[in-house]
Amino acid sequence: MTAAFKPKHQRLVLVILALLAILAAGALAAWALxxxxxxxxxxxxxxxxxxxxxRGVRLGxxxxxxxxxxxxxxxxxxxxxxDGKAEVPVTFAGIAPDLFREGSGVVAEGHMMKDxxxxxxxxxxxxxxNYVPRELQDMTKxxxxxxxxxxxx
Amino acid sequence: MIAEFGLAAxxxxxxxxxxxxxxxxxxxxxGGETLALLVRPAAVTQAxxxxxxxxxxxxxxxxxxxxxxxxxxxxxxxKPLIYKIAGAWGNHEGSMLLWVTIMAVAGxxxxxxxxxxxEKTMLATLGAQAFVGLxxxxxxxxxxxxxxxxxxxxxxxxxxxxxxxxxxxxxxPPTLYCGYVGLSIxxxxxxxxxxxxxxxxxxxxxxxxxxxxAWMFLTVGITAGSYxxxxxxxxxxxxxxxxxxxASLMPWLAATALFHSAxxxxxRDALRTWTVMLGVVAFSMSMIGTFxxxxxxxxxxxxxxxxPTRGTFILALLAINIGGALALFAARAGTIAEGERFAALSRxxxxxxxxxxLSAVLGIVLLGTLYPLVTEAFSVRVSVGPPYxxxxxxxxxxPMLAVLxxxxxxxxxRDRLExxxxxxxxxxxxxxxxxxxxxxxxxxxxxxxxxxALAAVVAVxxxxxxxxxxxxxxxxxVWGMAIAHFGIAVALxxxxxxxxxxVEKLTAADVGQSINVGPWQVRLTAVEPVAGPNWTAxxxxxxxxxxxxxxxxxxxxxxxxxxxxxxxxxxxxLTRWNGQLYTVIGxxxxxxxxQLRLWxxxxxxxxxxxxxxxxxxxxxxxxxxxxxxxxxxxxxxxxAVRRAEVATA
Numbered sequence: 033m034t035a036a037f038k039p040k041h042q043r044l045v046l047v048i049l050a051l052l053a054i055l056a057a058g059a060l061a062a063w064a065l066x067x068x069x070x071x072x073x074x075x076x077x078x079x080x081x082x083x084x085x086x087r088g089v090r091l092g093x094x095x096x097x098x099x100x101x102x103x104x105x106x107x108x109x110x111x112x113x114x115d116g117k118a119e120v121p122v123t124f125a126g127i128a129p130d131l132f133r134e135g136s137g138v139v140a141e142g143h144m145m146k147d148x149x150x151x152x153x154x155x156x157x158x159x160x161x162n163y164v165p166r167e168l169q170d171m172t173k174x175x176x177x178x179x180x181x182x183x184x185x
Numbered sequence: 186m187i188a189e190f191g192l193a194a195x196x197x198x199x200x201x202x203x204x205x206x207x208x209x210x211x212x213x214x215x216g217g218e219t220l221a222l223l224v225r226p227a228a229v230t231q232a233x234x235x236x237x238x239x240x241x242x243x244x245x246x247x248x249x250x251x252x253x254x255x256x257x258x259x260x261x262x263x264k265p266l267i268y269k270i271a272g273a274w275g276n277h278e279g280s281m282l283l284w285v286t287i288m289a290v291a292g293x294x295x296x297x298x299x300x301x302x303x304e305k306t307m308l309a310t311l312g313a314q315a316f317v318g319l320x321x322x323x324x325x326x327x328x329x330x331x332x333x334x335x336x337x338x339x340x341x342x343x344x345x346x347x348x349x350x351x352x353x354x355x356x357x358p359p360t361l362y363c364g365y366v367g368l369s370i371x372x373x374x375x376x377x378x379x380x381x382x383x384x385x386x387x388x389x390x391x392x393x394x395x396x397x398x399a400w401m402f403l404t405v406g407i408t409a410g411s412y413x414x415x416x417x418x419x420x421x422x423x424x425x426x427x428x429x430x431x432a433s434l435m436p437w438l439a440a441t442a443l444f445h446s447a448x449x450x451x452x453r454d455a456l457r458t459w460t461v462m463l464g465v466v467a468f469s470m471s472m473i474g475t476f477x478x479x480x481x482x483x484x485x486x487x488x489x490x491x492x493p494t495r496g497t498f499i500l501a502l503l504a505i506n507i508g509g510a511l512a513l514f515a516a517r518a519g520t521i522a523e524g525e526r527f528a529a530l531s532r533x534x535x536x537x538x539x540x541x542x543l544s545a546v547l548g549i550v551l552l553g554t555l556y557p558l559v560t561e562a563f564s565v566r567v568s569v570g571p572p573y574x575x576x577x578x579x580x581x582x583x584p585m586l587a588v589l590x591x592x593x594x595x596x597x598x599r600d601r602l603e604x605x606x607x608x609x610x611x612x613x614x615x616x617x618x619x620x621x622x623x624x625x626x627x628x629x630x631x632x633x634x635x636x637x638a639l640a641a642v643v644a645v646x647x648x649x650x651x652x653x654x655x656x657x658x659x660x661x662x663v664w665g666m667a668i669a670h671f672g673i674a675v676a677l678x679x680x681x682x683x684x685x686x687x688v689e690k691l692t693a694a695d696v697g698q699s700i701n702v703g704p705w706q707v708r709l710t711a712v713e714p715v716a717g718p719n720w721t722a723x724x725x726x727x728x729x730x731x732x733x734x735x736x737x738x739x740x741x742x743x744x745x746x747x748x749x750x751x752x753x754x755x756x757x758x759l760t761r762w763n764g765q766l767y768t769v770i771g772x773x774x775x776x777x778x779x780q781l782r783l784w785x786x787x788x789x790x791x792x793x794x795x796x797x798x799x800x801x802x803x804x805x806x807x808x809x810x811x812x813x814x815x816x817x818x819x820x821x822x823x824x825a826v827r828r829a830e831v832a833t834a
Contacts, residue, residue: 043523046459050541057545060577061552068573069556072566090568106693106774126691127419127771127780130743130752141568154420 070141076118082144091120091150092139100134113138113150124152188253191241192332195282198234198289199322201227202315209312213305221304224311225296231318232293239286242331246273251342254335255279261344263719271355277479277495278331280358284475285321287366291395292318295370301391303383310377317369317468320502328498344719344746351417361406361433365471367399368436371443375464376510379517384457389450392464394810396447400440401803407433408796419754419769421689421784423792426574431554432474435547439467442543445536453597455524455533459540465514469507470547476503477554528599535592542585546578553577579632586639586677589670590646608649616642629685636681644674661809669802676795682788693778703785704732705766707739712770712779720746722755725770725779729759741770765789 070088083089091113099112099119108125111134122140132138132155140152205227212221245253246269249262259276260269274283292314299307325331374392378384410433415423424430443463450460476499527533553569560567590612594605602609619641623634647670651659688703699708711726722744728736739757746753759766764787771780 042526043458046456046537049537050459050544053541053545054548057548057581058552060580061549064573064577065553065556065569069560069567069569070572072568088570088572090566102774106776106778107691107771107780127754127769127782130754 072139075113075115075120078120078144078150079118082148085144085146088141088143090139090141091122091152092137093120095132095134095136095138097134113140120150121148122150122152124155126155129155187241187244187248187250188332188334191238191245192330194234194238194241195322195326195332198231198238198285199319199326201231201234202289202318202322205231205315206312206319209308209315212308221308224308228289228296228311228314229293231315232289235286235289239282242279242282243270243273245332246270246279249342251340252334252336252338254333255331257335257339257342259343261342261719264344265718267352267355274358278325278329280362281321281325281329281479282331283359283362284366285318285325287362288314288318288321288369291367291370292373295373295395299391301387302377303381306377306381306383306388308377309380310373313376313380314369314373317372317506320506324495324498324502328495351413357406357410357413360402360409364399364401364403364406364433364440365436365474367395367402368440368468368471370395371399371440371464372468372506372510375461376513378461379513382517382520384450384461384521386451386454389447389460393444393447393451394807394814396440396444396464396467397803397807397810400437400444401800401807403433403437403440404796404800404803407437408793408800411796412793416756416758416767417753419756419782421687421767421769421782421786423683423789426553426570428554428557429478431550432477435550435554436467436470436474438543438547438550439463439470442540442547443467445543446540449533449536450524453525453527453533455527456537456540457524458518458521461521462514462518463540465507465510469503469510470551472499472503472506473551476500525598527597530595530602531599532592532595532597535588535595538588539585539592542581542588545581546585549577549581550574575632579635583635583639586643586673589673590642593650593666593670594646608646608652612642612646612649615645623685633681633685636677637685640674640678640681642674643677644671647671647674661812662806665802665804665806665809667802668805669799672795672798672800672802674795675791675798676793679788679791679793679795683786683792686787687789688785690783691781692783693774693780695778700781700783702766702783703787705783705785706730706733707766707768707781707783708736709779709781712773715742717744720744723770725768725781727757727768727781729766729768731761731766739766739768741768743770743772760790763787 068088070090071083072090072092073083075091075093078089078091093113093115096112096114096119099110099114101110102108103110107127108123109128110121110123112119113122114120122142124140124142139156140150141154141156142150142152144150205224208220208223208227211217212224242255245256246260247266249256249260249269251257251262255276255278259279260272264272273279292311295307295314296311302310371392374388374395378388407430410430411423414425414430415421443460443466446456446460446463449456476496479495479499553573556569557567591605591609594608596604616638620634620638623629623637629637647667650663651667654663690700690702692700694700694709696709696711699706701707707727707729709725710728713724713726715722715724722742724740724742727739727741729739730736737759739759741757742755744753744755745751754769754771756767756769758768764785767784767786769782771782773779
């Protein structure tokens with residue numbers, strides 16, 4: 033073992049080793065980020081260009097008024113997320129966040145099914161006046177104001 | 186008056202930091218000896234003044250003095266006293282004052298007690314500490330004054346985020362900040378050593394207890410934060426790879442690498458350049474974490490205010506401090522002589538692998554945390570979560586843990602595997618047995634399987650270095666190492682078992698109905714309204730029995746606060762030696778049932794128990810080192826006294 037490390041060049045060997053490991057980590061991270069990062073969609077984007085079913089994505093929009101239905105089991109919810117141009121049916125089983133209600137903004141984390149429904153594993157709703165999911169902050173700004181006007185009341 | 190007094194103390198402290206910097210700088214020059222004498226007293230006085238300012242802030246919060254803007258915005262007269270006081274650091278300005286105070290106190294402490302290094306290096310170190318401190322004073326005084334007044338005085342404060350009204354809050358930020366800011370000492374020592382070209386084993390010995398202390402606080406802070414998120418957020422998860430969590434994990438990884446490499450430098454005079462660089466990197470990670478959390482780039486309960494000025498200010502501080510230190514490092518790294526050599530198969534070799542793997546994980550976490558910010562610049566919104574972090578970091582963590590099992594058994598400098606054949610076989614056997622046993626149980630994913638096997642390997646190996654040694658005479662740092670490594674095994678066991686065997690049940694139940702979750706039978710006996718000091722709640726009464734045993738009562742709640750108006754879920758937990766029953770109550774359904782979410786999480790408590798063991802290991806090592814230092818000081822003093830006696834006689 034010792035012979036492999038010419039004593040004089042030990043520092044050089046260590047530096048190269050460290051650089052290689054860091055580079056490998058960086059390359060691996062870059063590759064994994066490309067594949068594993070979950071992208072943010074609004075309903076019109078998801079309808080026109082649906083992501084692969086096995087890919088985790090986030091869907092943000094307004095919960096359409098009158099669309100929220102609870103299944104007979106009492107914990108599965110079906111509702112439509114809407115951005116004024118398109119709407120996506122969403123299914124969520126769980127205890128909804130406290131400020132989740134019809135007409136308010138929501139970010140759903142989950143994935144698209146082949147039949148065009150979005151299965152959410154987690155819902156992020158507006159928490160209070162000071163804490164709004166980042167995606168929603170911008171969305172209300174970007175999206176047509178009338179969407180907000182007609183869906184929030 | 187209290188607020189003005191606090192502000193005045195803060196300005197004076199900032200002035201003393203400026204004095205400390207100038208005196209340390211000019212004191213290095215020929216003829217500056219008198220000025221140099223000012224440096225240590227300045228550091229100590231600055232620490233006292235900062236302490237005064239912080240106590241003043243606590244005082245205005247305890248009295249709910251609404252003429253102070255910060256109090257009016259973040260507190261409320263109808264709040265338990267403990268949360269009024271904790272509220273002092275539950276906001277941007279207060280937490281920055283806490284940061285600066287800890288930094289000044291740490292700087293004051295090294296000025297007071299550290300005399301081992303050459304005075305020149307100490308001056309440069311204290312100068313660097315003052316330089317970094319000044320930046321944060323400027324940030325406080327010009328961009329986030331905690332003592333700003335408000336006129337007219339409002340009748341009532343705006344209250345505090347109910348999520349933060351928890352005993353966890355009283356402890357979590359101060360602990361974490363002690364860790365973050367404690368690393369500033371390592372940073373200053375590294376800069377001091379670079380400036381005076383004095384990277385020696387002595388430097389590593391002096392720096393090591395500080396790193397160890399900061400690291401211990403970080404460990405406790407991360408463990409507590411994880412448990413707090415676990416029971417407060419009501420999702421049953423204990424780590425979310427939230428950017429804010431990553432912000433505390435990154436300095437922890439760097440500090441872990443740092444004290445391991447510092448121990449190589451202290452014992453063997455090798456890895457000089459690397460150790461100095463890690464000293465710079467560790468505190469840089471603390472500052473990057475602060476920037477991420479405090480700039481408002483991320484929105485979460487931790488981002489108190491979204492204010493671009495502050496973000497820019499912290500970014501500028503970051504650029505000056507990190508950029509400056511790295512430039513200094515680049516300029517001086519070549520002048521640091523190469524340290525002692527060692528063979529690949531040696532304690533040093535194992536520690537190099539530990540350091541490289543930790544740095545790789547650090548890079549992975551950093552990239553994953555910054556990636557969404559980068560893509561956002563190109564208007565692409567992404568979020569990076571467990572599907573990225575878990576497998577990618579495991580690729581480096583798992584081999585590192587395998588090396589961890591062997592490294593402590595190796596000798597410094599050079600070793601042969603045949604010498605430790607016995608222990609190696611025992612460790613390997615433990616791993617294989619657990620791997621096979623876990624594999625035979627169906628439905629375990631690869632990561633959990635490897636996690637369980639490695640937990641066994643690390644647990645068995647943790648106490649191997651104690652074999653054949655007198656336990657009574659074993660130095661404390663060796664105990665510390667064994668316990669900390671064992672803690673890693675315990676935590677890894679908890680993580681693997683939790684993610685492999687957790688049972689979850691989500692249902693809507695009628696009052697009187699029973700639900701089975703894992704070995705538990707849980708009955709909803711009643712749902713009733715409750716009132717607290719500043720909230721009302723719906724509480725569910727659950728009666729839970731384990732495998733038909735006696736019934737235990739759990740009372741999860743859904744609380745509604747009125748200042749500010751907000752609802753939170755309060756989970757209820759039942760802890761057994763072999764796991765936790767975790768219960769959450771949601772809202773009622775239209776037909777009069779209640780939403781319940783129940784989890785049986787086997788051995789989940791091992792995660793935090795392991796975290797505490799790791800911190801305990803650090804504590805023992807720290808006590809051992811400090812005790813040795815005190816003994817050495819006493820001995821030197823005795824010798825000096827003796828010499829003086831001999832001289833006079």
